[in-house]
Amino acid sequence: MEFPMPTEDSVNRAMLEAWRTRGELLLQHCAACEAVIYYPRKRCPSCLGGRLENRPSTGEGRIVSFSVVHRGVDEAFRQQGDTVTLAVVQTDDGPQLVTRIVGADQGNVGIGQRVTLFDGASREGLRLPVYRLLGASR
Numbered sequence: 001m002e003f004p005m006p007t008e009d010s011v012n013r014a015m016l017e018a019w020r021t022r023g024e025l026l027l028q029h030c031a032a033c034e035a036v037i038y039y040p041r042k043r044c045p046s047c048l049g050g051r052l053e054n055r056p057s058t059g060e061g062r063i064v065s066f067s068v069v070h071r072g073v074d075e076a077f078r079q080q081g082d083t084v085t086l087a088v089v090q091t092d093d094g095p096q097l098v099t100r101i102v103g104a105d106q107g108n109v110g111i112g113q114r115v116t117l118f119d120g121a122s123r124e125g126l127r128l129p130v131y132r133l134l135g136a137s138r
């Protein structure tokens with residue numbers, strides 16, 4: 001069972017491809033005002049500048065909020081376990097993103113905890129960046 005596929009276009013292709021092939025999260029940086037941007041866009045949301053460069057994220061951040069979903073998710077998610085942990089992660093780079101927390105320590109997820117990008121994404125067919133607790137077992 002495959003995970004739902006995000007719609008890929010010329011704006012998000014570099015980010016999706018970097019994640020899919022290298023497990024790397026690319027964030028856009030505005031050349032005019034230095035804003036760091038996620039999700040990928042055509043123009044900077046701060047200054048409307050159009051010169052945006054992709055740079056790799058540090059890969060780390062902390063949980064701002066989370067919710068454990070017990071049912072009603074896609075079959076691909078159910079194959080990974082009984083629950084899905086959705087979270088808002090504040091990246092060390094600046095932007096916040098909505099993501100999932102994966103890994104063996106789902107019961108220990110809490111606000112403020114440090115997370116790092118999950119490095120098994122391409123192996124497991126994960127389509128969007130996901131995180132695991134920093135220091136937790138894989």
Ligand SMILES: [Zn+2]
Nearest residue numbers: 030033044047
């Ligand atoms: Zn800007």
